[in-house]
Amino acid sequence: MATPDLTDGELEQLIACPSCDALYRAVSPGVGARATCERCHHVLITPIAGAALQIVALALTILVLLTAAVFTPFLSIEANGLKHSVSIFDATLAFAQVNMIGLTVLVTTLIVVVPLLRMLLLLFVLVPMLLKRPPFDGAGLAFRWSEDLRPWSMAEIFVLGVGVALVKIANLAHVEIGTAFWLFAALVVVTVFQDRFLCRWTIWGALESGHLAPEEYARRGAARQPAGPEHG
Amino acid sequence: MADVQAEPRQCLTARQAGLVACTHCARVWPLGTETCGRCGKRLQSRDTHSMSRVWAWWVVGLICYIPANLFPMLKTTLLAKTAGSTIVGGAVELMAHGDIPVALVILTASVAIPMGKFVAVAYLALSVQHGWTHDLLRRMQLYEVVEFVGRWSMIDVFVVAVLSALVQLSVVVSIHPGPAAVTFALSVVFTMLSARSFDSRMIWDSLDAKPLEASKT
Numbered sequence: 001m002a003t004p005d006l007t008d009g010e011l012e013q014l015i016a017c018p019s020c021d022a023l024y025r026a027v028s029p030g031v032g033a034r035a036t037c038e039r040c041h042h043v044l045i046t047p048i049a050g051a052a053l054q055i056v057a058l059a060l061t062i063l064v065l066l067t068a069a070v071f072t073p074f075l076s077i078e079a080n081g082l083k084h085s086v087s088i089f090d091a092t093l094a095f096a097q098v099n100m101i102g103l104t105v106l107v108t109t110l111i112v113v114v115p116l117l118r119m120l121l122l123l124f125v126l127v128p129m130l131l132k133r134p135p136f137d138g139a140g141l142a143f144r145w146s147e148d149l150r151p152w153s154m155a156e157i158f159v160l161g162v163g164v165a166l167v168k169i170a171n172l173a174h175v176e177i178g179t180a181f182w183l184f185a186a187l188v189v190v191t192v193f194q195d196r197f198l199c200r201w202t203i204w205g206a207l208e209s210g211h212l213a214p215e216e217y218a219r220r221g222a223a224r225q226p227a228g229p230e231h232g
Numbered sequence: 233m234a235d236v237q238a239e240p241r242q243c244l245t246a247r248q249a250g251l252v253a254c255t256h257c258a259r260v261w262p263l264g265t266e267t268c269g270r271c272g273k274r275l276q277s278r279d280t281h282s283m284s285r286v287w288a289w290w291v292v293g294l295i296c297y298i299p300a301n302l303f304p305m306l307k308t309t310l311l312a313k314t315a316g317s318t319i320v321g322g323a324v325e326l327m328a329h330g331d332i333p334v335a336l337v338i339l340t341a342s343v344a345i346p347m348g349k350f351v352a353v354a355y356l357a358l359s360v361q362h363g364w365t366h367d368l369l370r371r372m373q374l375y376e377v378v379e380f381v382g383r384w385s386m387i388d389v390f391v392v393a394v395l396s397a398l399v400q401l402s403v404v405v406s407i408h409p410g411p412a413a414v415t416f417a418l419s420v421v422f423t424m425l426s427a428r429s430f431d432s433r434m435i436w437d438s439l440d441a442k443p444l445e446a447s448k449t
């Protein structure tokens with residue numbers, strides 16, 4: 001049952017389900033298909049043709065949309081003959097005015113900083129890969145951060161929040177939706193597409209084969225210990 | 233009703249094969265390796281401290297959630313009179329105006345999801361601590377739902393931010409965030425951290441324990 005003496009090459013062929021620890025021989029399911037864990041149905045591998053190019057293109061789109069969305073007015077309100085436009089920048093500053101700096105930081109982080117940072121990290125990881133060049137130093141760390149940040153990127157929730165706010169305020173004043181709102185809505189759609197193209201296993205595989213530095217081989221060799229969980 | 237076919241079968245796990253799996257990039261390493269040579273994440277065959285972290289974040293999240301419901305989320309000043317509205321109060325107001333769907337969105341995101349999350353995470357943690365062997369797949373799916381849905385609770389915080397930014401022009405009406413906005417936001421963050429601390433591989437250990445016991449005798 002136990003297979004303690006596998007070489008690095010053989011280990012590389014294996015994949016363990018992160019959700020339930022089931023061990024499989026990693027076989028790419030073919031472009032467009034997905035390999036799922038047999039017992040917990042976690043999606044393990046979903047290779048997509050030209051994924052790197054599409055992710056990079058979408059990341060650039062998101063960067064442009066996000067930057068434009070932050071500074072253009074995204075809602076304007078008319079009451080008592082006065083017109084007032086708000087950008088997302090203003091929305092996050094609203095908390096600062098009542099001494100809620102913590103909330104300002106949190107909201108800005110969730111809707112602007114994290115999405116922005118994720119895209120920059122993804123570009124850092126994927127652009128060299130796209131140009132068929134070895135990855136930058138720290139590309140692995142960058143990709144791990146980008147994936148860890150994923151649940152904290154909340155642009156789509158913010159868009160729904162704006163919708164609710166509009167309804168709440170509809171009977172107090174006349175509200176117009178500005179350009180930035182539509183930019184943000186587009187951003188949500190683009191993000192959903194990008195997430196579908198992103199297959200962790202494929203990117204890690206490419207990163208690993210692309211730049212396996214000699215010292216990393218050495219470290220792995222040293223890290224191996226006589227394994228054996230079985231007790232007789 | 234019975235979904236016998238959904239009951240998962242046993243299969244070889246990385247731990248049984250003398251390997252330790254990276255939960256981030258799914259690469260396997262010999263048991264005893266400390267960090268993943270590919271992505272750099274610290275490796276643990278089972279995160280033994282995960283339960284105490286789950287419960288710690290869970291408790292802090294709950295502590296923040298209680299004042300979030302008692303104090304006002306929004307303070308509306310209309311004609312020099314200030315009125316605060318709590319999460320539930322705000323939803324009731326919306327219903328009174330006839331905006332039932334929006335009221336339901338708020339109630340779902342701010343009441344049903346957080347409450348459900350507290351119950352679900354506690355249930356998952358207890359089930360692992362007591363080694364329950366039933367409904368493995370269901371519990372796994374419950375965990376995935378909790379992870380997916382938890383972020384959406386943040387919606388009310390965004391609503392408050394947008395409203396306060398928007399309604400600043402007039403002398404007649406002004407809206408400011410109340411203290412509950414802070415505690416509610418914190419509660420969402422803490423419960424997300426609680427769910428993310430959970431090592432779902434431990435759900436399946438009760439199943440994997442069986443063949444080991446059997447093969448010993």
Ligand SMILES: [Zn+2]
Nearest residue numbers: 017020037040
């Ligand atoms: Zn699995």
Ligand SMILES: [Zn+2]
Nearest residue numbers: 254257268271
């Ligand atoms: Zn790893």
